[in-house]
Amino acid sequence: MRIALAQLNTVVGDLAGNRTLIEGAIADAKSAGAALVLVPELAITGYPPEDLLLKEHLFTAARAELEAIAAQTHGIVAVVGFPERAEDVYNSAAVLADGGVRAVYRKLRLPNYGVFDELRYFQAGTEPMVIEVDGVTVGLTICEDLWMPGAPATPEALAGARLLVNISASPFHAGKAAAREAMIAQRARDNLTAVAFCAQVGGQDELVFDGSSVVVDHHGLPIARAPQFTSALLVCDVDTDAAGAARLHDTRPRLAWRGGERAAVAHGGSFTTAAPDHALAPSTTRAQEGTIAERPPAVQEVYEALVLGTRDYLGKNGFRHAVLGLSGGVDSALVLLVAVDALGADRVSVAVMPSRYSSGGTQGDARTLAANLGVQCLDLPIHEPMESYEQLLGEVFAGRDPDLTEENLQARIRGNLLMALSNKFGWIVLTTGNKSEMSVGYSTLYGDSAGGFAVIKDVPKTLVYELVAWRRTRDGVDPLPDTIVSRPPSAELRPDQKDSDSLPPYDVLDPILLGYVEQDLGPDALIARGHDEAAVHQIVRLVDLAEYKRRQSPPGIKITPRAFGRDRRLPITSRWRG
Missing domain, CATH: 3.40.50.620 (HUPs)
Known part of the structure; x- marks a missing residue:
């Protein structure tokens, strides 16, 4: 399968401008022959929208932009992050295809540590979800969903997913890109699936998002990696058959299935694209159109x-x-x-x-x-x-x-x-x-x-x-x-x-x-x-x-794992010393 990862620099609150970026990425991905294009977490509003999510009319506007983007998806499947207002509020990924919104996956794991406050705004989803693109089963995840072993990635793999996709807004600190890719590689090995991680890039107040989008094969070896700190469209071919073959030689998925790890998994639909049929390279080779960008010194x-x-x-x-x-x-x-x-x-x-x-x-x-x-x-x-x-x-x-x-x-x-x-x-x-x-x-x-x-x-x-x-x-x-x-x-x-x-x-x-x-x-x-x-x-x-x-200090750029302000929050009035 040829896939594209749109590493975008969105602006919080600029819904029309973000839609333009997303539509441009979808068009470029179609031109590159991709069957599936990924767009970062909450890309329509930008991340993190914080208390903008307390404004009811924001969701109406976000949905309208999502529908407009969906109209551009004939011949390609797009997974786009947006805030969903239903019976509650969800951090969601919309599956866009054939000119419409065909399915919605809701983030299961909501981070509430460090710079994250997602429990303040969102309800957690309840079901993993897979979709089928040109006969390949794909598991959907959003950022933190992949940070821990188990659901939703494992149930999706047990339901047949040979490719796990993760749309993300993962803030930078020194050394994080390497650690994050090592974690992604481990999830690929755990589940015997290829993993595509599509990240946001750019500065947002005190946060910097470094991008570093990456695709790894089922061994955890990189197929393609986007550069840091710049917008990019990363295109590569993924040999999903290799993951299926590997499962014939490894009993771990069968043991997990028998052990009761198989959870209910929603099926978001099957889609056939008009993307041309590309000859697949072995999964450990360089991407045909993407590259494995070198990571700079610390x-x-x-x-x-x-x-x-x-x-x-x-x-x-x-x-x-x-x-x-x-x-x-x-x-x-x-x-x-x-x-x-x-x-x-x-x-x-x-x-x-x-x-x-x-x-x-x-x-x-x-x-x-x-x-x-x-x-x-x-x-x-x-x-x-x-x-x-x-x-x-x-x-x-x-x-x-x-x-x-x-x-x-x-x-x-x-x-x-x-x-x-x-x-x-x-x-x-x-x-x-x-x-x-x-x-x-x-x-x-x-x-x-x-x-x-x-x-x-x-x-x-x-x-x-x-x-x-x-x-x-x-x-x-x-x-x-x-x-x-x-x-x-x-x-x-x-x-x-x-x-x-x-x-x-x-x-x-x-x-x-x-x-x-x-x-x-x-x-x-x-x-x-x-x-x-x-x-x-x-x-x-x-x-x-x-x-x-x-x-009382002005905002500044977070580059350590624990910065003053968003990370380290202590009372001014306190008699605790040390």
Whole structure:
């Protein structure tokens, strides 16, 4: 069977625009001779639609778009994700053929962990479903349905499915694509079926969907794989007879059948397409029209996720231009590199805003980097505004020594200047704080945390250095002065200030944050892992106290398994420590 997987970058709420994308993919799949085309989970509304699913009229509009798409399916079968309003609300896959909606499969397994809230919106389906396309039995699944062994995949295989299809919206984090494909391969081996996994791609608020759609044979070996972080139509031939032959040599399905695993399976209908008869290649060979895209190294994968997430957040929300404060440090350098790669140099501006504590070295590095990348550089010194604040507050602060207050005032002046540029020109402000700083509250509320999008809010400081190192070698032309990376990190808000004055070194800090923030380990467990006891207690205290700051930070791109915001949700008012 020749199949096509439409890896689409949909926009939440843009039902007409999403319909256009889907219709284009169906037309391209027909031109490629595919008998079956897959479209991602909830593709008509985009994923995740969140509380748009509480609007009754959304379902009426989604159904109308689905019917319009169905009219384009003469000569091909399409499986399209949509929200279904029946006696309840379902995350469903419509089987479109012969110009109409011929069957509807309802997702059985609803995730309610991490970034997922599907139990808030959907009722779970009750029946697995198979359809027959040109004589081949195909089992239908939606995303989480395939994440665990058993139903619906196993009952569908026991009902004769030789191909399992999975339409998905699976958010990215570092390393997930490889782990997900390994899981898909295991399901193929478990059920002795080929598996086609069709994924969403693109940025949606804080989430990035990496795509990486893949087709594996019944051995779990890849037949075709789409590239990450880009829209694609993946076309390949699947030798479904090979799966049937394998079952003659393996008794496991028979044992499962006798053991009572065979559940009631709905039959969604039989369809004959007008697709041409293609000679099938062995299932372990490369796709005739698809390719097995190489998966990039881990650091490159994260960098490309940041670029896609930034491009789509700005583009889908109507921002044409971005601005950020460029300090001469490594964090703002990384954000600038990502912004230029996402938008182009002509759509990015930077502001260099030196105070009396800013060194000539950092200012020079900032201007050199801006010039090397070809972005507009605005010089906005803050000496005089700072003096005005000091005079204004002089009487109120009389008798008190300068402290953190004056440091934060500098950051807030810079935040005001950036927001003024945003208001005047319609630019979005990109903040430059990393996950390590956000974790321990090493930022100024309404200062360096003020902005519209936090590009690296989920990137630990040690990973910042890795990403910058990779980007410096990517094109053979290094835009960064060496001192941006080699200089000890500093906020430069007081004389001779260094991050290490307030925090443990980042190679000590980040592993403790990994255990406490992402793995929920307590202080005793962290100390038992060999971390310094004093450092553990200091960091745990700082993380807990900074919850109110993080709650007010702008959205940013999730790249770790547990990001602040959608993933890690803790009360601000809490007396639990550790």
